[in-house]
Amino acid sequence: MRLETGFIVAMLIMSSFSCSRKQHSIYSPSLLMLEDSLDVIPEKSVRQILEIDTSSLRGADKAFYYFLLVKAQLTSDAPELLLDKSDVALSHFTKQKDSARLCQLHFFLGKIYSGRYAFLRANASYSQAERFAEKDSGMMFAIKVGEAYIYRFKMMHDMEEKCLEHALDIASEMKDSTLMAEALHELAELRISEKNYTEAGQRLCKALSILPQKEFSARAEYNKDLSRVCLAMNRPDSALFYIDIALQNDHSDEFELTCNVLKGNICLKMHRLKDAERLFLKNIEKLPLKEKQDVYYKMAQLKKEEKDFQVASEYAERSIRCRDSLEANNKAGYISNLNAFQEHERQQRRIANMNTKISEQEISYYRLAILLSLMLCLGISIVLRIKQAKKKVEVSLKEKEQDMVRLQNNQWETEVKYLQEKHNREAIQIESLNQNVEYYKRLNALTVPILMKSQNSQGAMHLKKEEWDIIIQNTDACFNDFTFRLKEAYPQLTLEEVRFACLLKMEFSLSLLSEIYHIAKGSISRKKMRLKEKMQIENMTLDDFIKQF
Template structure:
């Protein structure tokens, strides 16, 4: 029998077959208990646990008397599994927690992982997702420690399903990628499952191309499973908006487990409604409602469990009453007083705990609000500092340009004004020759980046004389000097500027401002 225990993990079928050939009527109490232990263990490895745990209870009594912690740990785990599959969740949780108490350093790590997975399933049912995630992570670390790639892959799939349940799709994809890295290449069934789950998550992210890629990989990897092929073909028909896509939807959904089928009908109804296909949407919705109503049988199981718990509670109360009758009135009164004060203390403690918890939550909320306000003020101050820096940089650049411009004018006037003054006649009037205008234009082009060429290119309608006038304006010569050069009054110079402004088509600025901007 001990050799059966060693072979059980690798060859559960052959061990079970060997156990079934043993004549248990010839076994003593110890061997009978060991037989039951091995028999239930091999059934659990094949997911074939029986309806009742009566025989297992006999083995528990024996090994408890022997104080065999390793076997008691597995027995309580198996009892929890049986109660769990019959939805006796409170009993199952008690059995799992009792199994934890019998864990020793020699306990098989695979049993520890199975125990954590089973408890995480309970917390999933209770919707305590943080505790479920914690248990799965502990199990995953244990599997990584023992380099068990098959268990690591299984746990990554479970963690992915948990993330998908909470609509954390990117995290779900990350766990699926980890599962793909750890999966054994020879296990095509598991690899196909990973591809299928990846396709479903991509579909939830509305990434239809990626979803089709993974579903198609699943169909190619496990050709024996018709569900994968239907998923792939159905999604392809949906992407290309083919009429028979709905038929594939029906076939795929009907092959899903009941809980997933209910959700699938609802999602399909919503999608058909978005596409304006109201008849198909109504059919999917009716099927969703029908299946949802049919799942109320689960409530019946829960009610039966509560009735059973109530019966046990009544029996317990009857035993208590019987004990109380055998006690003296003084002892009964003392017990009642102690129980009363215990309840008062417990209620006071619970009230204090709840009050303190609420205060802590309020403090945390206030601290978060204060932190958010401080962060907002800090960002605003940083933005103001950045704005002032940019403003200072712009002002510095503008000042540098202004200084450069003043320097240009200074150099230009230093060059040009002496030339102009040399051309005064005896009467003091200015007379500029052609070579003088050439010098003025060359100086202007040198200081203002080929000013005359750019002006002529932009406004070819200007004459040479008008371009010469624009050069003098560009040098910002006063009206008095311009009047001396052209032998006209200052008012005539202003009118000359107005005529050129109209000729060029300047709007919203003066002629001097326009020339200065070129």
């Protein structure tokens, strides 16, 4: 059980270690150790970095090596290293999407360019670092302080103050008293450059009040600057007090040198000439040229006040030599910076030309894309129009087919209707014929007995007026007032002719008619012909006309 528990714990430790080092796994452990040691022992680490054989490094390690070279140049007094290889590291970190190291590398480059007075490059590097800083508040603080230094050199105090106030806000959000004190110290430096010593002193006092006691080096620096402020405000006693406190907090030789010069100026202000001379000449050869020139100049002034003109002349000559050396160094630096600036301008022009070419290519691509799009749209519109025309034709054909179908249906309906009407007419005719048959049966049933009564003993028929009236009445009753209609249509007919028409309407045979009129059948036919001519009947017989009337 214990063995299993130990195994599980070991696995958890290994997995957590592998997760924590996941982003570093592609680099050599020795290079990663050098990265950490650069912050602790920079001189030794720089020597180790320079001794590395780059030919044995693979791609990722070589890019990381160039990153270490840039950091080494920033964190130590190493000689200036070539920065052209930094592009390799930038490209590698970009591919790896390592935003943290991209931010650091751009920040290091910004600091280096700023130290070389290549402020355009420095500003561009700081901007890139800010883009990759994301939520790294500490890095954002350092970037804003670096940008403020550039604006200080350019005498753009408003922009410098804006950057420093931003840095102070970041430090306040982080609740980091050390960074807050640093921001206040930088704001005090700004006020000193503006000769606003009162506010500068207030800023420095506030910085000292919030700075942790363990930050001895920073406290020494702030007290030294507070001493400078007091000296500028003509308060030499306070200045001497603060410079002594500064020396108590930092015992390094370099810091003591700068403090001795400041303390000498304080003694000079207090007319303690011997103390001032002792402090000025103490380790004077270790001072930078600028401060050495200033010390020699002040010593010359001091000896001049003491009427020791020969020594004053010697100090003045030394001051002039330091000034000439300083000007020569500055000239070399200016030339180097000018060359760097010109190289930067050439690079910017090349970049601008490349961007112009790329823009022209993009414009060409866009034009081609637009042309292809227009052609595609034109083709699509043509296809759509063809489809629409085809659809219209199909719709037209369909409508024509529907019209043809409707016409055929109408024709069929008309034919059916015609046939129906014809059938109805035939039915009516049949019914009429049936009615006529019935009428004839009834009429014959009424008329024949009358005729039979009028026969004499020899069989001859002699109809009286009353009998003719009965025949006419029966005919009118059966055939819808036949005689009235006939007289109205043919008023020229006589009563005898109307009676004859009634007999024809009842469709009596020729033999019966010849018996009624006591004439031959031929005479009956001629009688019909005369009546037809009188009625002006054409294209049909009298019998058919009377039957239809």
